Amino acid sequence: MAKIDDVARLAKVSKGTVSNVFSQKRRTSKEVTERVLSVSRQLNYVPNHIARSLVTKKTMAIGLTIPHGNFFFSAFHNQFINGVVLEASYHGYRVLLDMIPTQQVKTPFLSSYPIDGAVVMSPTTDDERIRLLHMDDIPFVTVGRVMNADIENAPSVDNDNERMMHKIVRYLADKGHRSIMFLNANELMTVSIDRNEGFIRAMEERRLQVEAHMIHHKPAILSNEYMDYGYAETLNVLGGQGRGVTAIIADDDRTAFSSLNALKELGLRVPEDVALFVICGDLSMMVQSNPSLTSMDLRPSELGAQSVRLLMHKLGVLTDHFPENIVVESTIVERNSC
Amino acid sequence: MAKIDDVARLAKVSKGTVSNVFSQKRRTSKEVTERVLSVSRQLNYVPNHIARSLVTKKTMAIGLTIPHGNFFFSAFHNQFINGVVLEASYHGYRVLLDMIPTQQVKTPFLSSYPIDGAVVMSPTTDDERIRLLHMDDIPFVTVGRVMNADIENAPSVDNDNERMMHKIVRYLADKGHRSIMFLNANELMTVSIDRNEGFIRAMEERRLQVEAHMIHHKPAILSNEYMDYGYAETLNVLGGQGRGVTAIIADDDRTAFSSLNALKELGLRVPEDVALFVICGDLSMMVQSNPSLTSMDLRPSELGAQSVRLLMHKLGVLTDHFPENIVVESTIVERNSC
């Protein structure tokens, strides 16, 4: 691999000049620029990213930390990552995919982390990743509210979880539903906490009773029940005993489908007997489902893009004024399940 | 941030010794080791990854290049990435997510690429990414066969595409189907080419006619028809004209659901009137669909893990004997759609 000295020698300029031709940090005459570029092409030269990083102290990469464990992307994650990668590359940044595996790995943090900043997905209460980032002084943006005890004012991007639940409850209540079951996300995630509160508050506002059997949380990702979440709950609560639940809010598409299956087994029709409402989910799946599923669009791709944009401000790449906490509006998409 | 000299001074050793304590490349006495570690903790020191990379010429990161464009992960991609990240982290490697966006970005290849190797998903004929990697002498492994003109003997991981199609056709033919429609992946992908050949050959072997209306290819990812692929084709071919198609092979879950929807609209029952077979797809979706879909399991997570393992051999991280081209066995999972 050719180095900067080779180019400098052949182009009869100093290495400083070659450096400037590539970094554009100060002007170079058209003449020299072209000579350098020509020689570089000839030698197949490109600046060494590592050496550059060593002196600039910028890696031009951001980390994307993903929910830990033997994770399983949902449609939400997909589109979110989409938004992140696209927006990052737009600013010249690369994305380092990252997870905190449950099993011990060879090099956890044996050396510094070669990223300029990070996007943290689905923070949990007292999130380990956030602790680490904070300790290492790496700027980060979370998607969802941070609830670590010692950290305040963390920049974040989030949906309006409270309002979202109000909107959903209102929507269902207006259709006459009084007993609504909420199949929430995992209880450790901060968004799930916010949504829970929103749900309960919205129900109370409407003078609707919230009973224990009406709120459930997705099991840990590695548990056996994970894949079946929604099925057993629906069977239990809507089967036999007749607790009077007439509407179900499901956390994601997988959960919704599980629930839908249980409903079919129980001989309950959607939406005639029971309404099914999905939070987010894969658009094409929602549409192609039978019946198509009414859902709350969380706009994950937008969440991803905004989180990167916010991070770019933290990194000083973008300098116009920008809020510290961005709320991405979520909207109800009516289909045929409610 | 503390540097190696600070630690050396406080621990009263040379920087070379500090270096060795962390890299473990040569023994250090227990005494010294502990003193160094203790001081490091005290100063919150960790070796600088960039500086280390500059001299070792290893970034401890691999690239994962994803189908270009405003891409859209499918269940296959999800699980694949899962396998890649998990296996990579097991060997102490990080994963740099990478895409070649359609829109022009700021820094395409303005500087060298800070990865030790790459995994290339879904190679196309004359793949640009492969050209670049090859030019830059970056070891890479493809998932699917390489068809670039100037590249031979590229290490790869793949399913047995030919055999797979034989198995599927045999399976369907044994159930009495003689006219089978194949909703294949995008025609640029090498796997789709292989599967096409396999399909045609398998049909011929069984003396079954392959007509033009029986083979379709997924439109480009940015086109309007992309999301609807499967729907229009099913409507056209199985509607009105009655071309006698009694079985459909769909490339992925999205396509299958589209097709399923069209079948419902046509009043055709699955599997009574038409058999529907899915290649890969999201397990939980397949199961929860109604009817549950019989499918070919491509084992994407295994593909991901194996591709990383193969790459590790290319990088000299793993040294035992290992084949250059790995075939991951795919198996039929029978459900209720055929």
Next chain:
DNA sequence: TTGTATGCGTTATCAT
């Protein structure tokens, strides 16, 4: 087992 000196390839500072 440990210390010393050199180099990795670039950017930045200070000249000119």
Next chain:
DNA sequence: ATGATAACGCATACAA
């Protein structure tokens, strides 16, 4: 506008 040179923080060959 360009050149010369000192960092950047570490690993490693060689010396002790």
